[in-house]
Amino acid sequence: MQVVSTIKEVKDLVKQWKSEGQTIGFVPTMGYLHEGHGSLITSARQDNSKVVVSIFVNPKQFGPTEDFDSYPHDLEKDRRICENLGADLIFHPAPEEMYPKDFYTHVHMSVLTEELCGSSRPGHFNGVCTVVNKLFHIVQPDHAYFGQKDAQQLAVIKQMVKDLSMDVKVVGCPIVREEDGLAKSSRNTYLSAEERKAAKIVSETIRMGENIVKAGETDAKKLVAAMEATIETEPLAQIEYVKAVDGLTMKPITKIKSQTLVAIAVFIGKTRLIDNFIVE
Missing domain, CATH: 3.40.50.620 (HUPs)
Structure with a gap:
């Protein structure tokens, strides 16, 4: 090489x-x-x-x-x-x-x-x-x-x-994750031990959102609200955005459908983390 x-x-x-x-x-x-x-x-x-x-x-x-x-x-x-x-x-x-x-x-x-x-x-x-x-x-x-x-x-x-x-x-x-679910990122190295534990809320929120959609929820506003509420349970987390958008145009949508991208950006301390899932 x-x-x-x-x-x-x-x-x-x-x-x-x-x-x-x-x-x-x-x-x-x-x-x-x-x-x-x-x-x-x-x-x-x-x-x-x-x-x-x-x-x-x-x-x-x-x-x-x-x-x-x-x-x-x-x-x-x-x-x-x-x-x-x-x-x-x-x-x-x-x-x-x-x-x-x-x-x-x-x-x-x-x-x-x-x-x-x-x-x-x-x-x-x-x-x-x-x-x-x-x-x-x-x-x-x-x-x-x-x-x-x-x-x-x-x-x-x-x-x-x-x-x-x-x-x-x-x-x-596909996204590659740590054992606890956190998406692999070079920026994960910025996290202190306490922040690293808190960062689990990011992937936990993604899994929770996926489960809500699998259970039949199609209202994007309700999905986003539930995901925001989950993130807010972690004191070290600050939401930048939680959004459901069309997976091709990136434009906001009101109804969850196939190829919807549900994406989040969250600060844990000073470290910005992103994660997402796509509705199949």
Whole structure:
């Protein structure tokens, strides 16, 4: 496995692989890899001849008060994980490699970015779309793998690929959870011991919401109210949003139906956690 830091190095390898008829699976990450990322790499390994993992903490998707400067890093641990899972290449660029001083282009999406994380993190999805678009052009993957935990991001990227006629298949992979149900996230490392116990309320609320829907509830307002009430039983939890939206457009709905996305964002102390479920 190789670790490279320049766009030219990636493009040279991709050109060689393509000339040999190899297929490329791509897993874009911000590093500090965990089992959730591992499941994406494993899926990419099963489906493709070559696997590329990018490790890049993208400054353009962080707001001015967010955790860009403190986002966890451990390249050596990430390298071991990627190698053990059979990745062929890690692309680990510096910010100035991706965004030189004369970089002026950004990708903007409307509609899908107006609710959920898009409403609470202005500009976030412009940063996501810009970096993923650029990475797709660099890596030229046949398949790209994203986790369902970031359900809005997954929908946004699928829409971007469709709108811009990009020749890549976006593959969504299931949420990977801790033993107590908490969704795997690099940000879980921010939690103190007390906060980590409190964070269980996030996944417990998701399970409770799923059970309410399975029992036949179709009123989105009632579902959201019940989920909010559950979160509010935890003193360390502060709700950012609990919403039921159309899984394709991200627009709020009043009646629960197939492909409804029920998503939550909750602060436990200063740590922002997200989780969701999709009504099948």
